[in-house]
């Protein structure tokens with residue numbers, strides 16, 4: 001009996017396949033890396049040949065996969081993009097042949113690390129892995145886009161949120177607790193989607209909150225590391241467009257919006273969710289922090305306009321310019337928070353109030369909100385545009401870059 005062994009890479013796994021001839025059949029033993037037992041499968045010879053041919057991605061498959069990547073509707077995230085980049089480079093140029101970028105060149109260093117980590121992986125295998133990865137991405141993104149646009153996307157339809165509707169209340173909960181609910185680009189888009197859906201659903205009020213010990217730690221600082229081919233200028237421009245649209249959704253949101261904060265709330269999510277909510281409930285252990293200057297940035301979410309109006313200009317300066325952190329009690333005393341409850345009874349107290357509010361006539365609430373906010377809308381959109389334009393410049397500054405590098409290299413925590 002003839003017996004030989006080959007190693008085949010499928011996706012990220014390496015399989016050992018042993019072949020043995022057996023009267024017109026070939027028997028395959030597949031050894032999986034994390035599995036002690038061997039699986040034995042018998043195929044007719046002809047089928048085996050077909051399968052083995054199918055394992056090798058052709059140049060055409062590779063080119064198709066490259067085109068498919070350009071058509072992906074949803075950002076697959078930095079980690080996947082780095083994998084795609086490294087496999088592409090390995091498949092087209094072989095092992096990493098670039099000098100290692102400097103420590104401050106975050107993006108190119110991440111790319112270099114990813115490519116270098118592939119070592120001497122053969123070009124053909126890298127090509128196959130690239131094709132497999134793109135194919136798995138296309139199918140997972142297709143299945144997530146099968147959700148009907150405009151229909152009520154429940155928790156499972158979102159990657160970064162949990163959205164539920166009951167008792168006339170739509171609850172949008174940020175759901176990246178391991179990252180302290182930092183807002184990555186996907187979360188910005190999903191929040192906008194969830195707000196648009198909530199504005200049309202049959203609930204009377206909408207509640208915003210966060211899962212875990214942080215309501216939100218603000219903008220995900222790794223958003224600054226994923227630089228497109230157009231460079232940092234293009235990144236900053238896209239960031240300003242995204243931020244303007246994001247804040248615009250809060251300005252235009254028609255229903256009563258209630259922020260429910262049991263925990264710390266930082267930066268970007270704090271300004272719109274406090275500035276435009278008609279009520280903000282906080283547990284007595286919640287804190288509120290806008291470290292814009294610490295990060296070399298400037299106010300957003302219309303806070304440069306709404307905070308001095310809600311608080312006093314002097315108190316707003318302490319918060320927005322000097323980054324003073326407020327306790328729930330202080331924020332309540334200054335009008336940013338509606339009411340503070342002891343942590344132990346917070347859920348019960350707030351939920352009781354929300355259920356009662358949700359029974360009020362929804363149209364009356366919507367119209368009342370409109371009349372309170374409408375004459376400010378134009379002004380808010382103008383302030384939003386101005387803040388985004390100033391921030392676009394700040395994102396290109398050394399002050400901002402250094403602050404982000406310090407956080408990412410764990411030199412500073414605010």
Ligand SMILES: CCCCCCCCCCC/C=C/C(=O)SCCNC(=O)CCNC(=O)[C@H](O)C(C)(C)COP(=O)(O)OP(=O)(O)OC[C@H]1O[C@@H](n2cnc3c(N)ncnc32)[C@H](O)[C@@H]1OP(=O)(O)O
Nearest residue numbers: 179180182217218219220221223235236239267268413414
């Ligand atoms: C050009 C870019 C375009 C972008 C798109 C638009 C952007 C609009 C931006 C508008 C301006 C926004 C301003 C702000 O939001 S300012 C606020 C920014 N936030 C911060 O500075 C907070 C940073 N985080 C911390 O200081 C600490 O994490 C924190 C005190 C919040 C908690 O500390 P703790 O010790 O309890 O927990 P860890 O630090 O271990 O955190 C756990 C993991 O979570 C990650 N994390 C937390 N916060 C962030 C964040 N904001 N961005 C990225 N990652 C975050 C942290 O790294 C840990 O991850 P690992 O477990 O993987 O290490």
